[in-house]
Amino acid sequence: MLKIIGAVLAAVLLWPLGVQAQAYPSKPIRFVIPFGAGSATDALARIAGQELEQTLGQPIIIVPKPGADGALAAGEVKRAAPDGYTFMFGTNSPLAVVPNALKEPPYDVLTDFTPITYLGDNTFFLVVHPSVPANSVAELIAFAKASPKPMNYATGNTYAFVSMAMFARNNGIKLEAVRYKSEPDAMTDLLSGRVPLMNGTSTSTLPQVKAGKLRALSTSFPERSPLMPELPSLVEAGQRPFPIGPWFALVGPAGLPPEIVAAMNKAMVAALAKPSVVEAMQRHGFIPKSSTPEALAVYMKDQLGIWKTALKDAGIEPQ
Numbered sequence: 001m002l003k004i005i006g007a008v009l010a011a012v013l014l015w016p017l018g019v020q021a022q023a024y025p026s027k028p029i030r031f032v033i034p035f036g037a038g039s040a041t042d043a044l045a046r047i048a049g050q051e052l053e054q055t056l057g058q059p060i061i062i063v064p065k066p067g068a069d070g071a072l073a074a075g076e077v078k079r080a081a082p083d084g085y086t087f088m089f090g091t092n093s094p095l096a097v098v099p100n101a102l103k104e105p106p107y108d109v110l111t112d113f114t115p116i117t118y119l120g121d122n123t124f125f126l127v128v129h130p131s132v133p134a135n136s137v138a139e140l141i142a143f144a145k146a147s148p149k150p151m152n153y154a155t156g157n158t159y160a161f162v163s164m165a166m167f168a169r170n171n172g173i174k175l176e177a178v179r180y181k182s183e184p185d186a187m188t189d190l191l192s193g194r195v196p197l198m199n200g201t202s203t204s205t206l207p208q209v210k211a212g213k214l215r216a217l218s219t220s221f222p223e224r225s226p227l228m229p230e231l232p233s234l235v236e237a238g239q240r241p242f243p244i245g246p247w248f249a250l251v252g253p254a255g256l257p258p259e260i261v262a263a264m265n266k267a268m269v270a271a272l273a274k275p276s277v278v279e280a281m282q283r284h285g286f287i288p289k290s291s292t293p294e295a296l297a298v299y300m301k302d303q304l305g306i307w308k309t310a311l312k313d314a315g316i317e318p319q
Contacts, residue, residue, distance in 0.1 A: 024084055024263055028059040031089045032077050034070030035157065036182035040122055040203035040284055044248065045089040047280045048119070051271040062089075066181040069158050070094030071106055078112045080253045084260035087116065087252045095249060096303040097158040100311050103318045109304060114256040115296035117268050119248035123227065123285030124159065124220040125205045126234075129196045130213070137217050137237035140197075141171045150174035153197040154190045156183035159246040160199045162307075163220055165314035166242060167199075190214065201246075202227050202285030221245070227285050244310045247303075248286075249296055261293055 031049060035041045042064060049060030065073035070093035080086035088094070095113075099105045107113075126137065134140040144151045155161040155177050168175040178195050180186040183204040189195045191213055198205070199220050206227060208214040218237040219225045225233075235241055250268055252261070269290040271277055281288050291299070311318075 024260055025056055025058045027085060028061050029056070029084070030061045030063050030086045032063045032065050032073045032086065033089045034065065034073035034091060034094050036064050036066040036184055038184040039064075039066075039156070039182045040201035040286070041089060041091060041248070043203050043284050044119075044122075044281060044286055047277060047284075048089070048268065048271055051274060051277050052267055055267045055270060069098050069101065071098045071102075074098070074113075075106055077251070077253055078107050082114070082253045082255035082257070084252070084256060084264065087250055087264070088113070089119070090249050090251055091157070091159075092244070092247050092303065092307065093158040095251070095300055096307040097162070097311070099304060100308045101158070101316065101318055109300055110297070112254050113251040114254055114261060115293045115300065116250040116252060116261060117265050117272075117293065118289055118291035118296050118299060119250055119268075119272065120281070120286055120288040120290075122246045122248065123202050123225050123287075124163075124199050124246060125202060125209070125225075125228070125231070126199050126217045126220055127190075127197075127205045127209060127214045128217060129190060129193045130215055131193050132196045132215070134217065135215065137232075137234075137239060140217055141173055144171075144173040144175065147174075150176040151197060152176050152178050152195045153199070154178050154180065154186035154195040155198065156180045156186040156200070156204075157246070159244065162244060162310055162314050162316065163242050164197075164199050165316055166310065167239070169313070169315060170240060206285075225285060226282075242310075243313075244307060249300065251296075265293055 031045050033041045033045050045062050052060050074094035077088040099109050134143050153164050153175050187204050190198050209216045218232050220234050222235045222241040223233050272288040272290045
């Protein structure tokens, strides 16, 4: 009897150790994204997530949390338990712009999140509704200058918002932003002609351009895009390059254990290097890139300064 009691007691005492030693991950992982379903961020998170499911053996659940330029998504991840089951598939919007665009930011990027890995850069295109009598960037500028009132442009993310404000200042034209929670919402009004202009991701714009519903004038980058090589780059269109760019990064809440950071970094870096993943992401104009957690921390700090200057140069004051 004493042997039986001793065996039961030993099992009870060792049970918590067995639970603690359980391999990570042992349940589904959530990727909170700062924009809505159908956005470029949604598409890219799903591509990466499908590969991670194979590597980690657990479902990756994509959780859209649009609004407040990504601050809602960031806030949810900030408040999450640091257990490795909630991450933000984030962008420059919540990680570099919100902290500079608000007088009282709801979080500190450098202390409230744990960097995992850089994810890459995205490609944007300057497009107009067919009702706009412009077939080039120069013609767009001339049309905007001749307009008696500011020309509206749709924006579903901060890169589009700030870059178009800089474009207006650089060319002495008046543009007025019509802001949406995410690009799919902006695209609805662009296609209807309610808003005639947008600098948007290839995920949103190129299918509509190829269908003849929108007209592309240029990429918003210094080089041409292989997705539409016949289209001039921003520099070829006579414009100075923007000092900012749209980028993506994976972060978790502050306090993530080092072993979880290492495991997720290893899995995501491997996913971003897989040819099938690279090809799928490139179809969305995305250029996959990975990093160490330490390199991402340095990059995010640098980007905070770059976007602070860009907002000032664009004439956008903290609210």
